[in-house]
Amino acid sequence: MEAIMKQKQPMKGKLFAAILVLQLAALIFLIYTFINCPNRNRQCPIKKANAGVEIVDNNKATVYFTDDISPAGLQKVLEPFLSRLEGNVGVKVHFGDDGNKYYVKPDIYKDIILNLKGTFIETNVLYRGRRRVTETHIQLAKEHGFGYAPIDIIDAEGETVIPYKGKHFDKVYTGSHLDRYNSLLVISHFKGHGNAGFGGAIKNVGMGLAAIPGKMAMHADSNPLTNPARCIKCGKCTTVCPVDAITLNQLVIDQTKCIACGKCVGVCPTGALRIPWGKTGENGFLERLTDYAKAITTGRKMIYVNFLTDISQDCDCMSSARKPFIKDIGILVSDDILAIDTASCDLVNKAYGKADTFLHVCDVSGRYALDYGQQIGLGNKYYKLITK
Ligand code: SF4
Numbered sequence: 001m002e003a004i005m006k007q008k009q010p011m012k013g014k015l016f017a018a019i020l021v022l023q024l025a026a027l028i029f030l031i032y033t034f035i036n037c038p039n040r041n042r043q044c045p046i047k048k049a050n051a052g053v054e055i056v057d058n059n060k061a062t063v064y065f066t067d068d069i070s071p072a073g074l075q076k077v078l079e080p081f082l083s084r085l086e087g088n089v090g091v092k093v094h095f096g097d098d099g100n101k102y103y104v105k106p107d108i109y110k111d112i113i114l115n116l117k118g119t120f121i122e123t124n125v126l127y128r129g130r131r132r133v134t135e136t137h138i139q140l141a142k143e144h145g146f147g148y149a150p151i152d153i154i155d156a157e158g159e160t161v162i163p164y165k166g167k168h169f170d171k172v173y174t175g176s177h178l179d180r181y182n183s184l185l186v187i188s189h190f191k192g193h194g195n196a197g198f199g200g201a202i203k204n205v206g207m208g209l210a211a212i213p214g215k216m217a218m219h220a221d222s223n224p225l226t227n228p229a230r231c232i233k234c235g236k237c238t239t240v241c242p243v244d245a246i247t248l249n250q251l252v253i254d255q256t257k258c259i260a261c262g263k264c265v266g267v268c269p270t271g272a273l274r275i276p277w278g279k280t281g282e283n284g285f286l287e288r289l290t291d292y293a294k295a296i297t298t299g300r301k302m303i304y305v306n307f308l309t310d311i312s313q314d315c316d317c318m319s320s321a322r323k324p325f326i327k328d329i330g331i332l333v334s335d336d337i338l339a340i341d342t343a344s345c346d347l348v349n350k351a352y353g354k355a356d357t358f359l360h361v362c363d364v365s366g367r368y369a370l371d372y373g374q375q376i377g378l379g380n381k382y383y384k385l386i387t388k
């Protein structure tokens with residue numbers, strides 16, 4: 001019996017040593033993985049909520065590129081992602097404002113949208129024009145060639161709130177119809193923008209899918225400005241104001257009541273109520289825009305297409321956008337919003353021969369949004385470009 005006990009003790013010791021070695025190996029592996037993750041101070045793309053990011057070559061996101069600007073070229077670069085567009089597919093586009101010549105013409109993606117049975121989705125805008133009101137917004141979209149698929153102005157029946165923990169917001173506002181869609185295809189025209197430097201996927205999602213209170217919150221640091229001389233006393237603003245902050249006799253907004261929701265600005269037909277544009281600093285605006293993109297994309301199936309064509313220094317919301325300042329570059333596709341906008345910026349810089357083209361042509365860099373987006377885990381700005 002004593003002999004058996006003596007034999008068992010060395011076996012126990014060996015087992016203990018083996019477990020110790022295994023635990024040590026696991027610890028070394030974890031430390032190695034942590035050190036080699038380029039985003040270890042941020043949200044590692046492997047773990048990010050918008051699952052499906054194709055990680056190749058040291059945790060870089062994949063961006064596909066073609067210079068074949070045609071339906072066949074688009075089909076080629078979009079092919080790897082098409083199967084991910086499941087269920088009810090919302091297609092976020094920009095219809096182009098009245099008179100704008102450079103928005104992406106919808107014929108180039110017509111077959112793809114029809115095959116997907118997609119619905120074009122948009123939100124009403126803050127400023128005056130036909131895109132402010134649902135009926136005229138849809139009418140304009142049809143005039144611009146988008147009538148071949150259903151059109152849904154997702155905030156036509158109001159907004160929905162998404163809780164969000166961020167630097168600027170604890171909630172964001174999008175259209176109440178957004179939850180009708182199981183996956184989103186975001187088609188963006190990459191070009192300049194007066195406030196954001198460049199307008200690509202981040203702006204198309206952050207601003208383009210925000211309901212009016214969200215648009216207001218991103219643009220403004222304070223309540224609307226009034227111009228009583230322009231007021232025709234139509235009463236539209238008092239009807240929509242949720243806190244009865246507006247008095248029409250002299251057109252006054254009670255600053256103690258106003259919650260800066262922007263609804264009054266959205267309905268005023270004369271410009272008597274305006275957003276205090278320009279008070280928000282450049283980086284503050286970019287952070288808010290990027291926060292909105294993060295809140296809206298988190299947990300959704302998203303695929304992005306950027307058209308680097310007709311690259312004007314002005315947004316598609318400008319009726320008289322200036323002529324493109326460089327020749328067409330191509331089409332990019334990715335499932336990473338940060339990677340596709342970073343790649344788009346880099347390609348424009350390469351074509352234009354400047355390190356920061358939009359700082360040169362728009363006086364606003366916009367690149368801060370890419371760094372801030374990386375910080376808050378919007379996506380991965382480190383990408384691998386694959387030419388198809
Ligand atoms: S911004 Fe909103 S709360 Fe303020 S006056 Fe206009 S509608 Fe009312």
Ligand code: SF4
Pocket residue numbers: 230231232233234235236237238248251267268269270271272273
């Ligand atoms: S919506 Fe504009 S024009 Fe009409 S009452 Fe209000 S401020 Fe005046």
